[in-house]
Amino acid sequence: MAKSNDGEIALPFPILIGDIGGTNARFALLIDAFAAPREFPTIQTAQFDTIDDALQRCILDTTSIQPRSAILALAGPIQGDEVPLTNCDWVVRPREMIANLGFEDVLLVNDFEAQALAVASLSESDREQIGGGAETYAASRAVLGPGTGLGVAGLVHAQRTWIPVPGEGGHIDIGPRTERDYQIWPFLEPIEGRMSAEQLLCGRGILNIYHAVSAADGRETPLETPAAVTSAALAASDDAAVETVSLFSTYLGRVAGDMAMIFMARGGVYLAGGIPQKILPALRRPEFRAAFEDKAPHNELLRSIPTYVVTHPLAALAGLAAFARMPDRFGVATEGRRWQK
Numbered sequence: 295m296a297k298s299n300d301g302e303i304a305l306p307f308p309i310l311i312g313d314i315g316g317t318n319a320r321f322a323l324l325i326d327a328f329a330a331p332r333e334f335p336t337i338q339t340a341q342f343d344t345i346d347d348a349l350q351r352c353i354l355d356t357t358s359i360q361p362r363s364a365i366l367a368l369a370g371p372i373q374g375d376e377v378p379l380t381n382c383d384w385v386v387r388p389r390e391m392i393a394n395l396g397f398e399d400v401l402l403v404n405d406f407e408a409q410a411l412a413v414a415s416l417s418e419s420d421r422e423q424i425g426g427g428a429e430t431y432a433a434s435r436a437v438l439g440p441g442t443g444l445g446v447a448g449l450v451h452a453q454r455t456w457i458p459v460p461g462e463g464g465h466i467d468i469g470p471r472t473e474r475d476y477q478i479w480p481f482l483e484p485i486e487g488r489m490s491a492e493q494l495l496c497g498r499g500i501l502n503i504y505h506a507v508s509a510a511d512g513r514e515t516p517l518e519t520p521a522a523v524t525s526a527a528l529a530a531s532d533d534a535a536v537e538t539v540s541l542f543s544t545y546l547g548r549v550a551g552d553m554a555m556i557f558m559a560r561g562g563v564y565l566a567g568g569i570p571q572k573i574l575p576a577l578r579r580p581e582f583r584a585a586f587e588d589k590a591p592h593n594e595l596l597r598s599i600p601t602y603v604v605t606h607p608l609a610a611l612a613g614l615a616a617f618a619r620m621p622d623r624f625g626v627a628t629e630g631r632r633w634q635k
């Protein structure tokens with residue numbers, strides 16, 4: 295077992311890092327702490343029955359380098375020796391990966407934890423700032439990622455260490471606030487009696503808002519996918535779509551502001567996930583930031599906190615790479631989710 299200088303346990307190189315989502319899995323190989331990551335083509339999870347099969351055929355069979363360890367970021371909670379993925383049929387079985395694929399050491403982390411690791415050190419070219427002041431470098435941050443669901447994580451800065459805090463923040467309650475919200479809310483469908491942020495702030499959420507806005511006004515709903523709604527909104531070709539994306543930005547701003555207050559995120563709130571990059575022009579409009587700052591009695595605090603859209607195409611992998619190279623910089627809990635030969 296490799297040990298780093300101050301006694302923290304580091305995984306041995308070469309390290310395979312992977313970000314495994316419901317639809318896509320992305321991998322890169324880190325030969326040592328200094329070399330640039332060697333990226334592999336994105337794998338469509340539906341094309342392989344098992345993750346082991348995908349790893350064997352798309353990674354191990356295509357390189358002469360045998361990774362000694364793997365750090366994999368997964369969508370969903372990590373518990374036990376068999377971890378099923380949300381939104382796809384793969385089950386990650388680290389013991390079998392060690393027995394069959396030649397790994398000595400496997401660490402599983404949550405996908406938003408990987409996003410949180412990334413925002414500790416994103417360069418200016420990998421993020422776009424939307425409002426607020428300068429970041430306070432050594433201060434906590436928060437990440438929200440509307441995609442298939444709504445991922446949320448904090449990145450607490452304490453004792454010169456970045457500590458990712460994965461949780462289920464996407465499932466917090468959200469309620470109506472403006473007169474228009476009260477008109478729309480009756481047409482949103484609660485799950486077991488409540489509306490959670492995720493029912494509005496993800497791909498499905500865009501459609502939920504679109505249907506509710508249209509129902510409140512007695513309009514038809516010709517647009518069928520989240521991308522169709524946001525495209526029509528950005529092109530200003532459909533009134534309900536325009537309002538949907540405006541409301542989506544407002545609700546995202548409200549929840550982002552809540553997270554900023556919870557984590558006292560003077561280091562900034564980062565919007566990751568697939569959707570913010572695709573609706574950047576809408577997020578640059580006033581609604582997102584106005585809702586973020588509208589937190590009396592703390593408007594002044596919120597005005598000072600920067601918000602960013604993550605534009606790095608592989609941010610989670612960048613986060614895993616940063617951790618793999620300098621584990622001592624990060625307080626990543628490994629109990630119950632690390633397997634060794």
Ligand SMILES: Nc1ncnc2c1ncn2[C@@H]1O[C@H](COP(=O)(O)OP(=O)(O)OP(=O)(O)O)[C@@H](O)[C@H]1O
Pocket residue numbers: 314315316317318319440441442443496497498500520521522524525567568569572
């Ligand atoms: N242009 C768009 N505008 C709004 N929503 C979109 C757009 N394109 C895709 N989506 C929605 O974004 C969601 C997918 O998000 P994302 O790309 O972040 O995937 P993910 O959750 O990270 O999963 P994976 O890692 O498997 O790709 C889907 O609900 C999809 O309908």
